[in-house]
Amino acid sequence: MGYAQLVIGPAGSGKSTYCSSLSQHCETIGRSINIVNLDPAAENFNYPVAMDIRELISLEDVMEELGLGPNGGLIYCMDITVFYQSEAVIISSMARPSFITLYEILYSLNYHMHLEENLDEWLTEELDNYLDDDYLVFDCPGQIELFSHVPVLKNFVEHLKRKNFNVCVVYLLDSQFITDVTKFISGCMASLSAMVQLELPHVNILSKMDLVRNKRDIENYLNPEPQTLLAELNQRMAPQFGKLNKSLIELVDQYSMVSFFPLDLRKESSIQYILSQIDMSIQYGEDADVKIKDFDPEDD
Ligand SMILES: Nc1nc2c(ncn2[C@@H]2O[C@H](COP(=O)(O)OP(=O)(O)OP(=O)(O)O)[C@@H](O)[C@H]2O)c(=O)[nH]1
Numbered sequence: 001m002g003y004a005q006l007v008i009g010p011a012g013s014g015k016s017t018y019c020s021s022l023s024q025h026c027e028t029i030g031r032s033i034n035i036v037n038l039d040p041a042a043e044n045f046n047y048p049v050a051m052d053i054r055e056l057i058s059l060e061d062v063m064e065e066l067g068l069g070p071n072g073g074l075i076y077c078m079d080i081t082v083f084y085q086s087e088a089v090i091i092s093s094m095a096r097p098s099f100i101t102l103y104e105i106l107y108s109l110n111y112h113m114h115l116e117e118n119l120d121e122w123l124t125e126e127l128d129n130y131l132d133d134d135y136l137v138f139d140c141p142g143q144i145e146l147f148s149h150v151p152v153l154k155n156f157v158e159h160l161k162r163k164n165f166n167v168c169v170v171y172l173l174d175s176q177f178i179t180d181v182t183k184f185i186s187g188c189m190a191s192l193s194a195m196v197q198l199e200l201p202h203v204n205i206l207s208k209m210d211l212v213r214n215k216r217d218i219e220n221y222l223n224p225e226p227q228t229l230l231a232e233l234n235q236r237m238a239p240q241f242g243k244l245n246k247s248l249i250e251l252v253d254q255y256s257m258v259s260f261f262p263l264d265l266r267k268e269s270s271i272q273y274i275l276s277q278i279d280m281s282i283q284y285g286e287d288a289d290v291k292i293k294d295f296d297p298e299d300d
């Protein structure tokens with residue numbers, strides 16, 4: 001059994017920084033961990049990279065070859081299965097006829113077929129380097145489309161599960177974005193969308209706690225009462241949104257999403273606590289305990 005964290009969240013929410021802090025923390029405590037870069041647009045890292053998707057495809061290549069901008073290019077890089085059937089390529093390309101020519105459609109068709117095969121091969125090959133009990137952390141790109149409406153991460157997760165990995169989602173939200181209730185709810189919705197798409201255990205993290213000046217502003221959002229949130233939302237928005245607000249809060253409450261762990265990277269104890277919560281969600285310690293018991297010398 002292997003273990004994996006899929007680190008996702010909006011652009012700039014601190015995913016790569018979290019990965020490098022985790023890497024340092026594990027080095028300090030002598031625990032083995034492997035960080036994988038899944039961001040074709042990444043330029044440099046502060047962590048040792050165990051696997052790198054840029055060996056397979058880089059954003060620069062795609063932007064240049066297909067004349068796409070950075071965001072379209074990135075979705076293109078990652079989205080290797082939506083285009084699996086030729087019709088899908090043509091339909092989706094027709095939706096943006098302004099910059100896609102027939103030549104490009106045919107070209108991209110080839111490109112995707114090629115990449116689909118390659119990704120599977122690359123993953124299989126790379127994952128074969130990891131043994132039972134290995135712990136992988138995937139640093140994902142920040143484009144929200146990757147987990148909201150293209151199946152690429154979902155397929156990736158299926159692949160990991162077939163390889164016998166226990167996988168969980170670590171969703172990072174920047175503390176700076178949730179100083180008011182409307183931003184908080186939209187952050188929750190993005191997390192919920194990942195939850196629904198990926199169907200995995202989910203750990204929500206509020207990142208960059210060192211930037212929070214007034215701790216009280218944030219504490220209200222770490223574990224808020226649904227009724228308080230609703231009252232705040234209603235206060236902020238025009239009366240015709242009352243019903244919608246109620247449904248939104250109920251939804252957020254039902255999925256027990258209204259719970260974020262604060263992450264302050266200045267504190268080792270904060271990283272340690274978050275890691276222990278994540279470990280629990282993928283049953284990391286539990287299997288290890290069983291093994292230690294198996295080898296208990298007193299049993300001999
Ligand atoms: N003060 C503070 N800044 C942080 C923290 N984590 C990340 N940052 C800063 O936030 C910016 C974005 O951090 P990244 O780790 O690159 O964020 P990301 O989520 O990987 O970004 P993308 O990969 O582009 O989506 C950088 O300037 C970081 O230095 C933190 O805990 N505290």
Ligand SMILES: [Mg+2]
Nearest residue numbers: 015016039140
């Ligand atoms: Mg990053």
